[in-house]
């Protein structure tokens with residue numbers, strides 16, 4: 001998209017930042033019917049931040065949680081009565097248009113990707129510089145924008161929490177969604193030799209294509225009853241008790257609890273995760289609960305894998321800002337399939 005005419009006199013910018021932009025907005029908590037597409041002011045360039053022209057983004061379960069304000073503790077951080085951030089969206093890939101005071105290592109025109117604290121379902125987003133990295137040349141902005149939140153969750157869960165080693169046997173429960181499709185690929189990249197994916201029948205072929213060596217269709221087979229011995233269980237569903245999991249855990253196994261049932265309206269899966277931690281305490285199995293967060297090292301690692309083609313986001317479809325409602329609805333249904341990439345209209349792709 002050609003950069004629009006100059007409207008800013010800020011010397012640290014590209015000199016071509018429009019005063020307004022098109023953005024998906026949520027002025028209150030609720031279902032996707034509170035989302036609108038509006039013309040709103042382009043974010044200011046503030047210290048420590050980059051102003052990025054968004055050329056790729058994607059929907060995540062996180063966007064649904066923030067939009068709905070559930071579990072309710074989300075509102076303590078995101079705004080008690082209404083969302084503090086007018087525009088949702090966390091995943092961001094694009095071009096730096098302006099560099100805020102105190103930021104080093106970035107220049108106007110750099111292709112970057114990372115995580116925004118909201119605002120990525122917009123033509124322009126303000127992103128904390130330490131939550132971004134510069135992309136290697138020729139990475140597709142659509143692929144980069146589909147990666148940060150889900151890719152970091154899979155990477156940090158498997159590599160840091162699960163300490164996946166070459167030769168490990170890994171089971172991924174919830175393998176077909178945004179995080180799961182990255183997890184199947186990253187387990188292979190980290191050297192796991194047996195990768196068991198648990199998903200519904202319609203996603204069996206997708207899991208195989210991503211590198212799963214065994215796929216269990218949970219609609220016809222129970223993964224505990226199916227047996228096996230695993231060094232790492234990467235659990236996105238939290239739909240089994242610690243006692244049930246024991247029979248499939250190898251000595252010294254690591255169970256990574258990424259999420260769990262929303263059984264409590266205040267804290268969601270927190271009690272489930274605490275129960276799991278307590279149940280494994282004092283055993284030779286360790287339980288790891290974590291919240292993924294961007295780090296430059298992990299973003300750079302993902303960027304290298306994208307550049308080499310070893311990691312390819314499982315993009316189910318690419319939509320414009322008008323497709324954000326459907327994308328979040330699909331996640332809210334608990335049956336997200338791979339990633340839905342979001343590209344603000346007119347965004348150029350791929351990156352040169």
Ligand SMILES: NC(=O)c1ccc[n+]([C@@H]2O[C@H](COP(=O)([O-])OP(=O)(O)OC[C@H]3O[C@@H](n4cnc5c(N)ncnc54)[C@H](OP(=O)(O)O)[C@@H]3O)[C@@H](O)[C@H]2O)c1
Nearest residue numbers: 061153174176177178179199200258259291292331335336
């Ligand atoms: N801890 C963290 O930092 C962190 C970060 C990101 C996400 N999360 C959480 O992780 C969870 C997954 O996120 P996501 O982005 O991957 O969501 P997603 O894209 O919506 O995927 C959810 C997947 O769950 C699968 N599923 C539903 N019921 C299942 C069952 N009984 N057994 C196995 N799979 C089942 C669905 O596959 P089928 O259609 O095949 O059923 C779907 O692909 C969410 O709860 C999210 O909040 C946590």
